[in-house]
Amino acid sequence: MMSDAQPAGISMPVQSAPPERPHHLRFDDLAARLTNEWLLWSIVLGVALLARVWRLDGTPLTSAEAASALNALSFIQGTDVRFDNPLFGLLQALTMAIFGASDFSARIPSAVMGAIICLLPASLRNSLGKERALIAGALLAFSPTMWFISRLSGGSMLAWALAFGVWVLWRRGSTRAALACLGLLLACGADAVTPLLVALTSIGVGVFARRERPVLTLKPADLVLSGAIFVLAATGCLWHPAGLGDVFTGLATWWQNLFTPGFLSPLRLLGGFSIYEPFILICAAIAAIYLVVSGQLTNDDMMWLGWAAAGFILLLLTQSRDASNLIPLILGGATFAAAAIIALIRSLIVAGTWHIEGVAIGLCIPMLVYGFLGLSMYASQGQAMWLIGLLLALIMLVGIAIVVILTVDPMAALRSVGTAIGLCLIVYTFGTGYQLTQVRTANPAEAYVSETSTPNLQTLVHTIETTSARAYGDPNTLPLQVLDTAPPALRWALRNQRGVRYVAQLNNSAAALTPINVKPEGDQVYIGNAFRVLAQAQLGNLRCQRASTNEPSSAGQAATGQTAARQAATSEQLDCTALARWFMSRDAGEITVTRWIFWLRQDTALKASGLQ
Numbered sequence: 134m135m136s137d138a139q140p141a142g143i144s145m146p147v148q149s150a151p152p153e154r155p156h157h158l159r160f161d162d163l164a165a166r167l168t169n170e171w172l173l174w175s176i177v178l179g180v181a182l183l184a185r186v187w188r189l190d191g192t193p194l195t196s197a198e199a200a201s202a203l204n205a206l207s208f209i210q211g212t213d214v215r216f217d218n219p220l221f222g223l224l225q226a227l228t229m230a231i232f233g234a235s236d237f238s239a240r241i242p243s244a245v246m247g248a249i250i251c252l253l254p255a256s257l258r259n260s261l262g263k264e265r266a267l268i269a270g271a272l273l274a275f276s277p278t279m280w281f282i283s284r285l286s287g288g289s290m291l292a293w294a295l296a297f298g299v300w301v302l303w304r305r306g307s308t309r310a311a312l313a314c315l316g317l318l319l320a321c322g323a324d325a326v327t328p329l330l331v332a333l334t335s336i337g338v339g340v341f342a343r344r345e346r347p348v349l350t351l352k353p354a355d356l357v358l359s360g361a362i363f364v365l366a367a368t369g370c371l372w373h374p375a376g377l378g379d380v381f382t383g384l385a386t387w388w389q390n391l392f393t394p395g396f397l398s399p400l401r402l403l404g405g406f407s408i409y410e411p412f413i414l415i416c417a418a419i420a421a422i423y424l425v426v427s428g429q430l431t432n433d434d435m436m437w438l439g440w441a442a443a444g445f446i447l448l449l450l451t452q453s454r455d456a457s458n459l460i461p462l463i464l465g466g467a468t469f470a471a472a473a474i475i476a477l478i479r480s481l482i483v484a485g486t487w488h489i490e491g492v493a494i495g496l497c498i499p500m501l502v503y504g505f506l507g508l509s510m511y512a513s514q515g516q517a518m519w520l521i522g523l524l525l526a527l528i529m530l531v532g533i534a535i536v537v538i539l540t541v542d543p544m545a546a547l548r549s550v551g552t553a554i555g556l557c558l559i560v561y562t563f564g565t566g567y568q569l570t571q572v573r574t575a576n577p578a579e580a581y582v583s584e585t586s587t588p589n590l591q592t593l594v595h596t597i598e599t600t601s602a603r604a605y606g607d608p609n610t611l612p613l614q615v616l617d618t619a620p621p622a623l624r625w626a627l628r629n630q631r632g633v634r635y636v637a638q639l640n641n642s643a644a645a646l647t648p649i650n651v652k653p654e655g656d657q658v659y660i661g662n663a664f665r666v667l668a669q670a671q672l673g674n675l676r677c678q679r680a681s682t683n684e685p686s687s688a689g690q691a692a693t694g695q696t697a698a699r700q701a702a703t704s705e706q707l708d709c710t711a712l713a714r715w716f717m718s719r720d721a722g723e724i725t726v727t728r729w730i731f732w733l734r735q736d737t738a739l740k741a742s743g744l745q
Contacts, residue, residue: 148199172625173267175254178450181251184570185283187243192574193586196390197455198286199625202239203231208373209537217383219376220320221288223369239286248274250294254468256301261468262435266378268471277409281581282457284570287521288456292321296328297464300335304436309355316362320376322383322389327451328361333459338439342432387446395453396583401672402448405580406459408716409565412558413463424472434469456581477555480548486502486541490549492535497553500529503506505557509717545564577670578721585624593731594626596662600644600733601632604741614642617653623666625727645732667727675712675721690707 204214207227216222219356224242232238251273269297273279282292286524295318302311318325367376407414421438424430445463448454481490507522530550537546569579577585601611609631615623617635623646639645639653653659714720731739733741 140633169262170267170659174252174270175620177250177267177270177274178252180529182248184274186565187246188571189240189284189320191571192588193590194236194239194286194622194625195584196620196622197584198239199621201225202229202286202290202623203233203621205239206234206625208368213375215382216373216376216379217386218288218292218325218680219322219367219373219379219383220317220322221291221324223373223376224291225286231432236286237471240284243285243287244283245281246282246291246294248291250279250297252295253297253301256305260304262473262475264475265468265471269467270473272413272467275563275566276413276463276467277562277569278406278581280566281409281569282460288321288324288455289455289460292318292324292328293457293460295321296325296332300332300371301331303336305435308351309358312351312355312359313362316359317366319363320378320380322367326387327447327458328460330447331440334443335436335439338433338442339420339436342435357362357677362380375592390453390490391451393453395454395455396669397454397581398623398673399449399454401580402454402456402459403558404672405456406462407570407578410463410466410562412555412562413466413470415558416473416555417466420469420473420476424469437465437468439465439712455583470502472653474555475704477551480544481552484544485548488543489537489541490545492551493533493546493549494556496533497530497550498557500526500533501553501557505561509715523531538605555594555738572704572735573719576669577668577718577724578672578715581672584669586626587665587668587726590622590626590667593664593729596664597627597630597644600737600741601630604643604737613641613646614644615646616648618648619646619729620667620727636671641734643734643737649728649730652730659732659737660735661730661732663672663728664678665726667728669725670721671723671725672715672721675715 152225154729187532189344200224201216201218203223204216206229206715207223208216208226209230210326214222221242225239228241229235232241251270254261258266295314296313299311299318302314309387318329363376367380368374369376421434424434438615440461441464444458444465448458448462493657504523504526507525510522530553534546534550537549569581573579575585576582596632597611597613598608602608605611609629611634613627613630613634615627615633615635618639619635624635639647641655641657642653645653645659647653649663652661711722
């Protein structure tokens with residue numbers, strides 16, 4: 134028989150397989166990498182984008198929004214304009230050229246960038262952790278402040294997203310990509326300065342925390358690439374060469390705005406931050422205190438604190454400010470809040486006693502809902518006992534916590550009460566964001582709103598179009614003279630009127646628009662109708678004040694010691710009803726309204742009515 138074994142001492146050559154040639158990523162490899170984590174990130178992006186574009190044109194543009202929209206519209210019509218933010222202005226002009234000039238197209242660039250910024254924490258999964266990065270992105274997606282700013286026609290969200298992108302790419306060590314993103318950021322002109330200062334401060338905090346000199350591998354090719362991207366972005370691929378000058382003019386504009394008082398005060402913005410973002414604020418504060426006390430504060434955490442600290446300082450120093458100044462507080466707070474949420478979830482999974490803590494959570498949530506509803510009921514009725522429901526709810530929470538402590542341990546009580554408060558705050562945050570962006574969008578008493586266009590502005594435009602259609606057969610041909618003091622919001626609303634002319638003085642026009650204190654002069658008879666155009670609300674008087682007694686006093690009553698004691702006790706009480714009503718229903722009391730009058734000459738009015 135023959136054996137297959139080889140003779141001793143004889144070695145057969147082994148033919149090795151040829152080396153596998155490198156290949157590009159195949160579809161099978163790509164499909165294998167699409168895990169549940171990326172599915173969750175896709176959901177975050179989809180929800181963030183839907184929330185920001187849903188009914189994006191539900192309210193007219195404000196004057197601040199309309200100023201940039203009018204510039205973009207004039208640019209695509211061939212007029213020389215100056216952009217405070219060249220990159221955003223060119224993007225806005227591009228969207229208007231594609232979709233037409235509308236409130237939706239004017240706001241869509243900011244909405245898209247507001248959704249993209251929610252994805253940037255995904256690039257920090259290695260340093261933050263997968264769970265913490267995902268929760269931080271979800272918090273940014275549902276943040277009422279980020280939600281609100283993303284729905285405004287302005288370049289601030291674009292600049293903050295690019296600044297955050299520069300910081301993220303620097304953290305990942307992608308120097309070339311960071312410099313390229315920096316070129317885009319610099320093309321934002323005036324809007325780029327504050328975000329760039331905050332990002333550089335955070336980087337400086339990280340370098341100082343490491344106590345080592347940063348290693349920068351800057352190559353001339355990278356700098357040239359960054360400069361080329363800056364030039365192309367500022368000029369729209371050389372479509373608008375004056376954009377380079379606009380960038381440098383924007384630096385002077387930012388410096389001027391630094392010392393120009395605006396409508397929104399730091400107290401109003403921080404007050405809005407506390408009522409719109411209690412979930413992020415409370416969770417971030419708990420996480421920061423715990424990390425500092427326990428000594429577990431990492432270098433990355435120090436950099437996130439740098440975002441919040443630098444943003445807070447610039448908020449106090451800047452005189453002309455808006456809600457976008459709160460973005461660094463949101464970015465830094467979201468990451469710390471995510472750490473607190475993860476710690477709570479892990480504690481529930483590892484040490485939770487669900488048969489007891491589940492019952493405690495189920496009892497705490499109705500108590501919190503009862504306190505909130507009681508607060509709403511008393512505040513809306515203007516009654517002084519607006520805190521009674523909340524106090525009773527807190528007493529019940531303390532009682533439930535004591536029972537859990539006696540039954541299990543203090544940590545179980547902390548987990549139960551913390552979970553119940555967290556769930557209620559999540560619902561409250563979503564509801565507040567929805568009301569801020571969908572329900573009360575035209576309410577000037579919102580903390581972040583400096584000025585709002587009233588729904589009557591749309592009524593005015595509809596009236597002009599109806600009059601023009603009846604008198605001339607075309608809704609956009611009415612000969613209309615408008616005083617040149619018209620605010621940008623009114624000019625934007627009249628953008629489709631081909632017969633409109635802005636004049637310093639009216640001259641026998643068939644129709645006219647004037648402020649409330651001006652009327653057409655001359656021998657012609659005009660018929661006028663006033664419309665509310667803009668509205669503002671001062672919130673400085675919303676504070677707790679000493680209650681005043683309304684009891685009628687006579688000489689005999691004033692002489693009695695009992696009446697004097699009653700009056701003294703009443704004067705020591707604080708009345709916070711006005712503050713509570715604003716907190717629950719944004720009722721600010723006095724609102725300043727700007728009215729404009731639509732005038733029709735008598736013959737035009739008769740023609741529009743069909744009598745002539």
